[in-house]
């Protein structure tokens with residue numbers, strides 16, 4: 001009789017045999033079976049971000065996707081427990097939308113350089129400096145920063161969210177490169193004002209005092225996407241002249257311009273599915289290249305795995321199992337922050 005582990009191994013092997021050696025698939029199939037039993041026992045749902053390693057991504061999540069997809073799934077679930085295979089700000093967003101449910105993050109320290117780049121006090125200072133200007137924050141922020149915002153956005157809907165405000169000027173936080181890419185896409189002029197110490201008058205980005213800005217940014221960076229360079233693109237193109245290069249909008253504008261396409265993780269996945277090129281290279285967390293390769297076996301994916309997200313890579317199958325087993329690490333958001341953050345997140349979800 002075929003055991004549950006054999007069945008899991010066969011299903012993982014069907015997707016991953018070209019990407020993950022059998023010895024690892026067999027080991028992880030055993031853990032996946034344990035996780036699935038615990039999932040039923042705890043009445044849990046597992047959400048898996050596109051950056052999860054391939055064996056995890058293709059075995060245990062009930063839903064996979066980008067931050068926006070997973071926020072939607074978190075908002076819709078009727079399960080008692082949500083296990084977020086992603087980073088802390090994502091699990092916090094699930095808690096913001098589901099206050100009565102237990103939300104677990106498998107690795108307590110899975111953070112994000114963007115989320116850590118800005119505090120609620122920084123947003124309050126910016127609002128004092130630019131009174132009445134609406135605040136858009138990227139979902140890659142912590143709950144207290146979302147609470148100070150009018151609306152959230154993800155990389156897939158950033159330009160649409162800015163447009164939805166019909167405002168002459170918008171504060172757009174905290175990713176410098178995403179803001180610059182949105183400014184370029186929408187033809188807006190962006191400044192990066194200092195709030196330390198506060199100054200009375202807004203200065204142009206070059207310090208020339210021009211006031212013709214429409215976006216007010218912050219100099220947060222994704223420690224992964226900021227590392228890709230135009231030099232990397234040129235070197236890869238020299239070796240693979242027919243490669244199609246896709247860059248995440250958290251990469252610098254120089255990199256997104258030099259690439260063939262720029263879009264969110266889901267937009268990149270769709271681009272690969274719908275096009276036919278001899279080789280593809282995704283300038284984003286390397287695990288996503290594996291996951292896209294597994295879903296598109298006829299397509300040849302190159303990877304630049306010298307650049308990794310240390311936070312996403314903290315989420316392992318062992319820790320996911322232990323999260324369910326030991327009910328850890330529970331995400332809490334103080335209610336007075338949660339209700340204000342919820343408004344900003346739900347407004348974003350309505351825009352889509």
Ligand code: SF4
Pocket residue numbers: 087111112113114115140222223224225250285309310311312
């Ligand atoms: S890839 Fe960048 S934005 Fe995403 S979690 Fe890692 S550090 Fe944060």
